[in-house]
Amino acid sequence: MSRAVEESNRAMLRARDAMDRAYAEPLDVPALARIAHVSAAHFIRTFRATFGETPHRYLQRRRVERAMYLLVQTDQPVTEICHLVGFGSLGTFSRTFRDIVGESPSAYRRRKAAVAANVPSCFTKAWMRPSTTAGEPVTFG
Amino acid sequence: MTMTSISRSQIYVLDQDEALDFYVGKLGLEVNTDQDLGFMRWLTVNVPGDPEHEILLEKPGPPALDPATAERVRELLTKGAMSGWLCLTTDDARKAFEDLVAKGVDVTDEPTERPYGIDFGIRDPFGNRIRIGQMNPRA
Numbered sequence: 001m002s003r004a005v006e007e008s009n010r011a012m013l014r015a016r017d018a019m020d021r022a023y024a025e026p027l028d029v030p031a032l033a034r035i036a037h038v039s040a041a042h043f044i045r046t047f048r049a050t051f052g053e054t055p056h057r058y059l060q061r062r063r064v065e066r067a068m069y070l071l072v073q074t075d076q077p078v079t080e081i082c083h084l085v086g087f088g089s090l091g092t093f094s095r096t097f098r099d100i101v102g103e104s105p106s107a108y109r110r111r112k113a114a115v116a117a118n119v120p121s122c123f124t125k126a127w128m129r130p131s132t133t134a135g136e137p138v139t140f141g
Numbered sequence: 142m143t144m145t146s147i148s149r150s151q152i153y154v155l156d157q158d159e160a161l162d163f164y165v166g167k168l169g170l171e172v173n174t175d176q177d178l179g180f181m182r183w184l185t186v187n188v189p190g191d192p193e194h195e196i197l198l199e200k201p202g203p204p205a206l207d208p209a210t211a212e213r214v215r216e217l218l219t220k221g222a223m224s225g226w227l228c229l230t231t232d233d234a235r236k237a238f239e240d241l242v243a244k245g246v247d248v249t250d251e252p253t254e255r256p257y258g259i260d261f262g263i264r265d266p267f268g269n270r271i272r273i274g275q276m277n278p279r280a
Contacts, residue, residue, distance in 0.1 A: 051220070121255055
């Protein structure tokens with residue numbers, strides 16, 4: 001039984017890696033489910049059980065994280081960033097961004113100063129990603 | 142008191158033969174020590190020509206870990222949530238990336254220009270993260 005869980009975990013991780021890597025491409029659930037070698041319905045259910053959120057939500061957070069990065073690190077227009085990170089429409093992008101970050105892309109850009117630190121980008125990508133619990137205060141201890 | 146070097150580090154792997162196929166066969170590391178100690182198989186690798194820095198490829202299991210804990214470690218590892226990961230350096234990141242893609246490794250990040258150099262990410266067959274970088278000289 002546990003070997004089956006391990007194989008399933010690796011298949012889900014492979015699909016999640018694909019989202020991290022190819023977030024700007026028009027990824028859809030059937031394509032991701034093919035990477036994991038399971039049906040679409042099984043994929044959504046298993047991904048959520050494995051990582052605690054749906055594949056759709058995970059991909060949204062990945063895209064929003066890259067958008068946050070580009071808003072702070074570049075001067076590119078919001079519309080361009082929206083397409084660069086894989087959103088098809090500015091409306092969906094703005095709504096999703098606000099939903100996850102708590103403010104609009106342009107407000108975020110105005111408020112946020114660039115963070116400079118030479119840590120590997122895999123760390124900034126993992127730690128700078130907006131959490132599902134946006135808006136809650138961060139607590140320690 | 143002064144520490145002088147990081148000599149050995151450890152990551153968990155699910156299968157040591159499969160780990161050799163990956164770390165030696167695909168990544169091009171060298172076997173440092175492969176010895177059956179009876180109670181465990183001590184398997185370490187190093188980058189070519191640098192035997193002073195070893196990575197222990199350890200299989201989680203009893204008696205070091207109780208069976209339930211070993212199962213938990215395996216589960217976290219395959220989810221990509223174990224702490225085990227490596228940063229390696231190379232003199233040509235883009236070439237290394239092409240070579241590894243041709244060998245069929247799982248890619249997590251394609252080569253990116255960063256202030257510190259060019260680097261990319263791959264995953265080992267078990268879920269460990271590996272980062273390979275062509276680093277700029279430190280300022």
